[in-house]
Amino acid sequence: MSNTEILSTLKEIADPKHSALIIIDAQHDFCSEKGAMAQRFGFDMKEIREAVPRLNKLIEVCREAGIFVVWVREIFSDKRMHSNQKSIWGGGDDIWLIPEGGKGTDWYEGMIKPLDSEPVVTKWQYDAFQGTDLERLLQANGIKTLLMTGFTTNVCVESTARHGYEKGYYIVLASDCSGTPTPAEHEAAVFNIQTYYGKAAKSAELMELWQKGSMKKVA
Structure with missing residues (x-):
C-alpha cells in the first residue's frame, strides 16, 4: 500500500472509512483451557479468557460503525x-x-462467530x-489502517502488525x-507495537471515537 497523506492522530488513523478490524487466531487451541497450548505448556488462559468479551464487544461496535471485519485463522x-516449524x-x-x-482450529467457544x-x-x-x-482483500476495500486484535499478542498478532x-x-493495537x-x-x-509500528489503545477509547462519546461507560 502506498499513500502520500500522513495521518497522525488516533481519530484520523482509526477512521471507520478506511479501517479494518483484524481478528487473529481466536481459536480453541489458543484460547481454551482445554486447548493444546494450555494442555501442553500448563498455561493459565485467564488473561486470554478475559480479553474475549471485550473483543466480542469491539466486533459488534465495528459492525455497527461499518468497519471492514476480517477473521484470520491458523x-x-x-x-x-x-x-523448522515441524521441529517445534x-x-x-x-x-x-x-x-x-482437528478441533484446535475451531473458533473458541466464547467468541461470537463470523457473519x-x-x-x-x-x-x-x-x-x-x-x-x-x-x-488483496484490504486493497479491494480501500483499507489504510489495521486494527489489530486476537491471540497471541506477541506472536501472530505482532508478526502480522x-x-x-x-x-x-497504519497499525493500531x-x-x-x-x-x-x-x-x-x-x-x-504492546510496547513493541506502540513504540515501533503504530499505536495502542484500549477498545473503549476506539469505540468512543466512533460513537461520539456514547461508549464512555464501557469498561
Whole structure:
C-alpha cells in the first residue's frame, strides 16, 4: 500500500472509512483451557479468557460503525509446514497444535462467530500476509489502517502488525482485545507495537471515537 497523506492522530488513523478490524487466531487451541497450548505448556488462559468479551464487544461496535471485519485463522498442515516449524510443532500425525482437520482450529467457544459477509483468511504461518489473500482483500476495500486484535499478542498478532507496517498500513493495537498466557508477554508486545509500528489503545477509547462519546461507560 502506498499513500502520500500522513495521518497522525488516533481519530484520523482509526477512521471507520478506511479501517479494518483484524481478528487473529481466536481459536480453541489458543484460547481454551482445554486447548493444546494450555494442555501442553500448563498455561493459565485467564488473561486470554478475559480479553474475549471485550473483543466480542469491539466486533459488534465495528459492525455497527461499518468497519471492514476480517477473521484470520491458523492451520498447521504437514504439506505446507517448513522443517523448522515441524521441529517445534511436530509433523505428520504428530502435529499437536492447530492440526489440519482437528478441533484446535475451531473458533473458541466464547467468541461470537463470523457473519457470512465477513471474510475468513486461512494462514499457514504466524504472519497473516504470508501466502494468503489478505492484502488483496484490504486493497479491494480501500483499507489504510489495521486494527489489530486476537491471540497471541506477541506472536501472530505482532508478526502480522510488523508485516502490515512494512507494507505501509497504519497499525493500531486494541490492547485489551488481544492477549497472551502471561502479562509479561503481552506487555512486551504492546510496547513493541506502540513504540515501533503504530499505536495502542484500549477498545473503549476506539469505540468512543466512533460513537461520539456514547461508549464512555464501557469498561
